[in-house]
Amino acid sequence: MQKKPFFKMVSLYLIFATLLLTLPSQGWAMFITSSQTASVKKTDMIVIQKALESGVVKQRMMDYGLSSEEALARINGLSDEQIHQVAANLDALQAGADDVGALIFLVLVVILVVVILQATGHKVVVR
Secondary structure: OOHHHHHHHHHHHHHHHHHHHOOOOOOOOOOOOHHHHHHHHHHHHHHHHHHHHOHHHHHHHHHOOOOHHHHHHHHHOOOHHHHHHHHHHHHHHOOOOOHHHHHHHHHHHHHHHHHHHHHOOOOOOOO
């Protein structure tokens, strides 16, 4: 009978903590000056130009009958938000852009499995 108040307090604490953790975090809004906007657009255009100059992308555009100059002319017609979105998504489009992280993860998993097998007394033989 003495444990009921304890469990009641713990359950109330967990309910309160769960509700508190589901609240959205505070967002910050501020004005961006035109010089900052121009700087961001210039940086995004440099990223896009580097991607267009890559050999694989150039060849793919030529397969579609589009030159680098025509592609840049079409990109210049986009809005600032669209240009920023294209530049932000270029890393995901590059061939092998995130394979290093996946490779490191796989190596760590293999090492972990080998350590666990060794610790449990199993032999690991690599041929």
